[in-house]
Amino acid sequence: MSDDFVLRTENLTKHYGGVHALEGANFELRKGEHVAIMGDNGAGKSTFVRQITGVEQRTNGRVWLYGEEVNFSGPLEAREYGVETVFQTLALADDLDVPDNLFLGRERTYANWLGPFRLLDYKAMRQSTLDALNRTGVKIPNIRNTIQNMSGGQRQCVAIARTATFHSKLTIMDEPTAALGVQETAQVENIIRTLKEEGEPLILISHNMRQVMDLVDRIIVFRRGRICANLKKEETNGEDVVAYITGAKTQKEYMVENAT
Amino acid sequence: MADTSQGTGGLTFDNSKRSWPNELNILLALIIIIAIFELVGQTFPYMNGQSFLFDTNDRFDSIFNEARLQIIVLQVAIIGIIALGVTQVIITGGIDLSSGPLVAATAMVAMSFAQTELVNGNPNPKALFGVWAMDLPVVIPIVVGLTFGAFIGAINGTFIAYFRIPPFIATLGMFLICRGIALLWSNGQPVSFPTESFKFLGSGMMPVVWFLALAAVFHIILRFTVYGKHTYAIGSNEVAARMSGINVRRHKVMVYMIASMLAAFAGIVLSSKGATAQAGMGEFYELFAIAMAVIGGISLTGGRGSIIGTVLGAMVIGVIRSGFTYVKLDGAYQLVAMGAIIIAAVVLDQYRQRNRA
Numbered sequence: 001m002s003d004d005f006v007l008r009t010e011n012l013t014k015h016y017g018g019v020h021a022l023e024g025a026n027f028e029l030r031k032g033e034h035v036a037i038m039g040d041n042g043a044g045k046s047t048f049v050r051q052i053t054g055v056e057q058r059t060n061g062r063v064w065l066y067g068e069e070v071n072f073s074g075p076l077e078a079r080e081y082g083v084e085t086v087f088q089t090l091a092l093a094d095d096l097d098v099p100d101n102l103f104l105g106r107e108r109t110y111a112n113w114l115g116p117f118r119l120l121d122y123k124a125m126r127q128s129t130l131d132a133l134n135r136t137g138v139k140i141p142n143i144r145n146t147i148q149n150m151s152g153g154q155r156q157c158v159a160i161a162r163t164a165t166f167h168s169k170l171t172i173m174d175e176p177t178a179a180l181g182v183q184e185t186a187q188v189e190n191i192i193r194t195l196k197e198e199g200e201p202l203i204l205i206s207h208n209m210r211q212v213m214d215l216v217d218r219i220i221v222f223r224r225g226r227i228c229a230n231l232k233k234e235e236t237n238g239e240d241v242v243a244y245i246t247g248a249k250t251q252k253e254y255m256v257e258n259a260t
Numbered sequence: 261m262a263d264t265s266q267g268t269g270g271l272t273f274d275n276s277k278r279s280w281p282n283e284l285n286i287l288l289a290l291i292i293i294i295a296i297f298e299l300v301g302q303t304f305p306y307m308n309g310q311s312f313l314f315d316t317n318d319r320f321d322s323i324f325n326e327a328r329l330q331i332i333v334l335q336v337a338i339i340g341i342i343a344l345g346v347t348q349v350i351i352t353g354g355i356d357l358s359s360g361p362l363v364a365a366t367a368m369v370a371m372s373f374a375q376t377e378l379v380n381g382n383p384n385p386k387a388l389f390g391v392w393a394m395d396l397p398v399v400i401p402i403v404v405g406l407t408f409g410a411f412i413g414a415i416n417g418t419f420i421a422y423f424r425i426p427p428f429i430a431t432l433g434m435f436l437i438c439r440g441i442a443l444l445w446s447n448g449q450p451v452s453f454p455t456e457s458f459k460f461l462g463s464g465m466m467p468v469v470w471f472l473a474l475a476a477v478f479h480i481i482l483r484f485t486v487y488g489k490h491t492y493a494i495g496s497n498e499v500a501a502r503m504s505g506i507n508v509r510r511h512k513v514m515v516y517m518i519a520s521m522l523a524a525f526a527g528i529v530l531s532s533k534g535a536t537a538q539a540g541m542g543e544f545y546e547l548f549a550i551a552m553a554v555i556g557g558i559s560l561t562g563g564r565g566s567i568i569g570t571v572l573g574a575m576v577i578g579v580i581r582s583g584f585t586y587v588k589l590d591g592a593y594q595l596v597a598m599g600a601i602i603i604a605a606v607v608l609d610q611y612r613q614r615n616r617a
Contacts, residue, residue, distance in 0.1 A: 076505050091503040093496035095563035096489075104493055105504030107486050116487045116514065 004030050005067065006170055006201040007052065012061035014047050021047040023225045025061070029170070032199040034192070036212040039222035039245055045205050048222065049172055053085050054078040066169065082169030086159050086176050098143035099129040102162050132165040136191045153184025160191050164200075171195065172203045177211065189215060209238045221245055228254050282557040282564075282612075286572040293576065297583040304587075312586055328582060330465065336552070336578035337467035338533070339545050340571065341526040343552040344471075344478050345519030347570045350553050351482075352515050353495040353562025354420060354427035359523035359549055361438035362412055363542030366527030368445040370405030371537035374398070374458035375451065386452040386536075398457040402528060409524020410517050412438065417513030435546070442539040452536040462533030470529055471574075474522065479567040491515060495562025523549075551598065552577055555605045559613075576601065 007029040014022040022044045029035055037045045051058040054072025063070055065081065072078040075085070092101050099122070108121040108128070129143055138157040140150070147155060156176055163171045173192075177185040192215050195202055206212050212219060213233065221229040221244040229244040229251045243249040297312040313324055342359045349356045375384055377394035384394070412434060419430040445451075460466065482488035490511050493501040502508045526545075531537040556573025558565030577598065584594040 075503055079503070079505060087503075091497070091500040093493045093500050093563070095492060095496040100489060100493075104489075104501070105506050107489060109486060114485070116511075117481055117485045119484050120486060120489060122484075 005064065006031055006033070007203075008064040009052070010062045010064075012048065012051055012063065013059045014051055014056065015059045020225050022051065022058075025222075025227050027220065027227065029201055029203065032196075032201060033218065034196050034202045034204065034216040035218045035220060036204045036206055036216040037220050037222060038206065038209075038212060038241060043222040043245075044225040045222050046174060047225075049085070049174060049203070049205065052078070053083055053172065082166075084163035084166065084168035084171050086156075086163060086171070086173045092147045092155060092159060094148040095146055097146050098133075098140060098158055099125040101147060101158055102129050102132065102165055106166075128165065129161075132161050136161050136164045136194050138187070138191060151184065153180050153187055156180060156184065156188055157191065160188060164191065164195060168200065170201050170203070172205075174205045175207065176204070177206070177208065185211070209241065212241075213238065223247055223250075226254065230254075283566060283568045283572060285608075286555070286557055286569055286576070290572060290576050290579065293579055293583070297579070297586060300587050307587065310586075312583065328586070330468075332575070332578040332582045333468045333471075334465065335581060336574045337471040338526050338530050339548045339577075340471045340552065340574040341467075341474055341529065342523045342545055342549040343556075343570050343574055344474055344567060345522035346546075346549045347553045347556070347558050347565060347567060348478070348482070348491055348515050349427070349519045350550070350558045350560060351491050351495045351562060351565055352512060353498065354512070354516070355431065355550070355560070356416070356516065356519050356523075357428065357431040357546050358412065358416060358434035358438055359519070359526075360542040360544060360546035361435050361442060362409060362520060362523045363527035363530060363545055364442040364537075364539055365412075365438040365445070366405045366408055366524040367531035367537035367541055368442050368451055368539065369408050370401040370524075370528045371451040371454060371458075371531045372401075372445070373404050374401035374454040374532075376453055376455045379453045384453045386450060388446050388451050395455055398455065398461070401454075401458060402461075405524050405528045406521050409521040409527075412524075413517035413520025414513060416520060417516030420516065421509040421512035439539070442541075445539070448539055450536050450538045454532065454535055458532055459535055460532070462529045462531070467529050467533060470525070472571075474525075475567055475571050482567055487511075487514070492563055495564075497563075548577065551602050554602055557605070557609060559609060560606070573605075 005028055007027065009025055009027045012022060012025040012027070013020075025044075025048055027048075037048065039045050047056075050056045051061075052063060053075050054077055055075050057073075065083070070081065072081070078085075093104060096104070103125045108124045109118040110121055111119045126143070133140060133143070136157075138161050140154055140157070147158065150158070160173070160176065177188050180188065189211060192202065192204070196215070202216075204212070204216060217233055219229075219231045219233065219236065219241060220227055221231070221241065223245065228247075229241075229249070231241065231244070240249075244251075294313060301307045301310050301312050311325065313328065342363065346356050346359060372388045373393055373396055375387060375389075375394055377384060377391060379385065387394070416431055416434055419425045420427050482491065490501065490506050493504070493506060494508055494511060498508060527542065530541060552573040553565065553570050554560065554573070555576050556565065556569030556571070558569060580598055580601065581594060584591070584597065
């Protein structure tokens with residue numbers, strides 16, 4: 001196995017009782033690569049992500065991250081390993097401000113001998129927040145504002161900036177712009193481009209064809225729990241992708257005999 | 261605006277842009293309430309021009325009526341200590357109903373180890389244990405009492421965090437259990453005659469000293485430590501807190517333990533103040549503690565509020581109690597007024613939230 005892979009899955013399978021939500025997914029992500037996952041609702045996109053991030057335990061299959069086989073027992077473990085996920089439902093604490101949210105669970109502290117009562121280093125966290133926001137080009141009027149006073153786009157940017165701050169090994173975004181307006185979407189897309197420039201690998205789940213074509217190198221199409229296409233952006237177009245999504249086409253190597 | 265990389269403004273950190281703190285509103289309310297009492301005192305003839313807060317005896321060395329000020333803080337200090345813990349519990353989105361009976365139970369338990377052997381040369385008539393438990397150093401009843409509180413809090417927290425019992429139910433059960441323990445401890449008999457050093461803990465203005473000192477400590481803890489930040493985070497969005505790597509369950513157990521230890525400490529101070537412990541002590545303390553927190557702007561949905569708010573909330577209750585006595589109105593009016601203020605506080609809080617969103 002080459003060390004070039006950030007993420008590799010083999011025969012990744014998830015059954016919910018009798019429902020085969022994900023069936024034999026073989027997936028590869030190389031260093032610095034941005035890959036989009038597309039497919040209809042219920043095609044298995046989110047299920048696939050949930051198996052990788054440890055939110056659910058897979059029925060079958062193996063997962064490697066940077067050549068190392070991993071079995072995350074929960075999302076925390078995945079996060080500690082460096083897999084950051086930006087969820088559809090934002091995981092932000094509404095009553096806290098931007099630096100608090102960015103550093104939630106991994107605060108900069110001093111006087112660590114005080115255990116749970118160790119002191120917060122507000123100044124350092126504020127500075128790192130400003131640096132991270134500058135780096136990702138996120139504009140937020142006042143970082144001391146609590147999250148509840150922010151627009152959807154600003155919230156999403158904070159959530160994404162969080163992954164960028166900690167130089168995650170793998171970033172996964174589950175429909176990051178689904179609920180955003182045009183300008184906010186553009187802002188999020190700019191951050192994704194910044195991540196690309198910095199060579200940080202990304203998996204993007206999206207329904208937005210233009211966005212996918214704009215941002216990623218490769219498109220994986222899921223249909224009815226299976227991967228049905230692995231397309232290089234240069235070799236495909238929107239119509240083609242739609243054909244795969246709807247089931248009009250299936251790539252030869254992903255053909256399965258109907259007898260299962 | 262054409263440049264899509266622009267958001268709504270510049271990237272700044274501006275201290276002056278911080279929003280109007282909620283605590284100022286409560287302070288304002290407190291001043292208004294005091295002003296109303298002052299006005300009533302000056303206007304109504306039956307008051308003989310007495311002043312609520314200011315000195316009327318023309319003693320040249322004082323401006324305020326210190327006796328009244330002392331009473332105002334003294335009568336809320338012990339419940340205020342409980343409220344400091346309840347505040348933290350409410351910030352996590354929970355509630356603690358068990359604190360009142362816990363005050364009684366802890367008072368009984370602690371007092372049992374604080375008794376003195378000889379009362380006026382005679383054996384202690386209320387002696388619960390043998391001579392081995394008499395005339396112990398004052399640390400022992402304190403440690404025993406706090407340990408008991410921590411134990412009760414750990415049970416509360418464990419059932420709430422690990423068995424997912426709603427906080428209201430878990431602490432309601434503990435409410436009854438603690439009252440039962442208080443009654444069982446000495447078969448309903450009061451435990452009395454503590455040592456001099458134990459009596460000192462609640463003598464004079466000591467309850468106020470404890471209250472303000474603990475308020476300062478917990479203000480710093482909630483504002484400047486990881487414990488505080490995680491407490492707010494859990495109340496604000498528990499799922500987000502868990503996803504961020506906070507051990508939510510362990511943290512909740514810790515919060516309930518601290519709250520119960522504060523209630524236990526209030527029980528120690530209360531029994532010391534009265535030099536006796538009775539099973540019926542601390543009645544309605546849990547509700548007044550919650551009321552102080554709510555008046556102080558602690559949101560019952562969690563995530564918002566501060567210790568300063570709770571201290572101000574305690575002052576509001578103290579001023580109302582003292583003020584109604586001052587204007588010579590019956591205690592029943594006090595309860596009506598306090599109830600109205602609690603409801604008003606919550607209504608205002610919700611109104612503010614809706615406006616902000």
